[in-house]
Amino acid sequence: MKAIQIIEFGGPEVLQCAEVAEPTPAPNEVRVRLFAAGVNPNETYIRTGTYSFYIPELPYTPGFDGAGVVDAIGEGVTHLHVGDRVFVAALLAKRNTGTYAQKVVCDETAVHRLPESISFEKGASLGIPALTAYRALFHRAKMKPGETVLIHGASGGVGLLAVQMAKGLGATVIGTASTEEGKSLVKASGATHVLDHITEASIDKIMSLIHERGPDVIIEFLANVNLETDLKIIAPYGRIVVVGNRGSIEINPRLAMMKEADILGLALWNVLPAEYEESLHAVEAFLQSGLLHPEIGEVLPLEDANKAHEQIIEKKARGKIILSVD
Numbered sequence: 020m021k022a023i024q025i026i027e028f029g030g031p032e033v034l035q036c037a038e039v040a041e042p043t044p045a046p047n048e049v050r051v052r053l054f055a056a057g058v059n060p061n062e063t064y065i066r067t068g069t070y071s072f073y074i075p076e077l078p079y080t081p082g083f084d085g086a087g088v089v090d091a092i093g094e095g096v097t098h099l100h101v102g103d104r105v106f107v108a109a110l111l112a113k114r115n116t117g118t119y120a121q122k123v124v125c126d127e128t129a130v131h132r133l134p135e136s137i138s139f140e141k142g143a144s145l146g147i148p149a150l151t152a153y154r155a156l157f158h159r160a161k162m163k164p165g166e167t168v169l170i171h172g173a174s175g176g177v178g179l180l181a182v183q184m185a186k187g188l189g190a191t192v193i194g195t196a197s198t199e200e201g202k203s204l205v206k207a208s209g210a211t212h213v214l215d216h217i218t219e220a221s222i223d224k225i226m227s228l229i230h231e232r233g234p235d236v237i238i239e240f241l242a243n244v245n246l247e248t249d250l251k252i253i254a255p256y257g258r259i260v261v262v263g264n265r266g267s268i269e270i271n272p273r274l275a276m277m278k279e280a281d282i283l284g285l286a287l288w289n290v291l292p293a294e295y296e297e298s299l300h301a302v303e304a305f306l307q308s309g310l311l312h313p314e315i316g317e318v319l320p321l322e323d324a325n326k327a328h329e330q331i332i333e334k335k336a337r338g339k340i341i342l343s344v345d
C-alpha cells in the first residue's frame with residue numbers, strides 16, 4: 020500500500036511517499052481503509068525527532084487522525100464490523116501504524132463510527148482537534164453555560180471546534196483570527212464577537228465589548244506571545260488554558276494574584292482513559308446533533324504531505340488541513 024514514510028528526522032522534505040507492506044490487525048485491533056487524514060502541528064514537531072512528548076522509532080508513518088471504512092478486524096473486536104464508516108483518533112493508541120497512509124491499524128478504542136452525513140474529510144478533522152477543544156473547555160476550564168469565553172486563536176483546527184462547542188454549550192464566545200477569511204469562519208462557527216488577536220493596544224476594545232469584566236475563560240493558542248495580555252483581561256477568578264505555546268514569555272504573577280486567576284496547562288497526551296472515553300462520547304453526540312461542523316481549509320493529496328507540514332506552520336489558518344488518500 021501507499022504510505023508516507025520517514026526514515027530520518029528533519030524538515031518537511033523527509034516526508035516521502037513509498038510502497039509499504041499492509042499492516043495486519045492483532046486481537047482487539049482494527050484496520051481502516053483511509054480516505055482522508057488530518058494534519059496536526061504536533062506531527063511537524065515529532066518529525067524533527069526533538070519533541071518532548073514522543074520520539075518514534077524510525078522508520079515510521081506519521082498521523083494520528085483519519086477517516087475511512089473498516090476493512091479488517093482482529094479477534095475480540097465486537098463494536099465494529101467490516102464496512103463501517105469510521106473516524107480514527109489514535110493519539111493514545113498502544114498501536115498506531117500511522118494515518119498518512121492508505122490503511123492504518125490501531126487499537127479498536129481509537130476507531131469510532133462516523134455518521135453518514137459527515138464526510139471523510141470532516142471525520143479526519145476530529146481526532147486531536149476535537150478532543151483538545153473538549154478537554155480545554157470542559158476538563159481544564161470547567162466552562163459553564165452563561166460564561167464568556169475567549170478563544171484566542173480561533174481560526175485553526177482546534178480553535179473553530181472550540182468556538183462551536185463553547186457556543187453550543189451556552190457560552191458567549193469571542194474568537195480571534197488574523198485574516199478576513201479566518202474571521203468569517205470564526206463568525207460562522209458561532210462567535211458573538213470576532214477580533215484580531217489581542218495585543219496591548221486592543222485591550223480597551225475587548226474590555227468595552229464585554230462591559231469591562233473580561234472573559235471568564237481564555238483558551239490560549241500562542242501563550243508565549245499572549246499570556247501577559249490574557250492575565251490583564253481575564254475576569255476575576257477566571258481560567259486561562261494554555262493549549263499552544265512556542266517559546267518563553269515574562270509575566271507579572273501579581274496579575275494572577277490580584278484576580279485569583281488560574282493558568283492551566285493542557286497536553287492531550289495526559290488525558291486519562293475515562294476522560295478520553297467521555298470526550299469521544301461527547302464528540303459523537305455533538306456530531307450527530309449538528310453542534311460540531313468541522314471546517315476544511317485545504318485538501319492536499321497524500322503525496323504532498325511535505326507541503327501540508329509547511330503550510331500548517333507557515334500559513335495563516337482557515338480551518339483544517341487534510342490529506343486526501345485515493
Ligand SMILES: NC(=O)c1ccc[n+]([C@@H]2O[C@H](COP(=O)([O-])OP(=O)(O)OC[C@H]3O[C@@H](n4cnc5c(N)ncnc54)[C@H](OP(=O)(O)O)[C@@H]3O)[C@@H](O)[C@H]2O)c1
Pocket residue numbers: 059060061147148151171172173174175176177178195196197198201216217240241244245261262263264285286287288331332334335336337338339
Ligand atoms: N496541548 C495540546 O495537547 C495540543 C493539542 C492540539 C494542538 N495544540 C497546539 O495548539 C495550537 C493550535 O493547533 P491547531 O491544530 O488549531 O493549529 P492551526 O490549525 O495551525 O491553528 C493555529 C491557530 O493559532 C492562531 N494564532 C496565530 N498567531 C496567533 C497569536 N498571535 N495569538 C493567538 N493565536 C494565534 C492562528 O490564527 P491565524 O492564523 O488566524 O493568525 C490559528 O487560529 C498549535 O500550537 C498546536 O501545537 C496543542
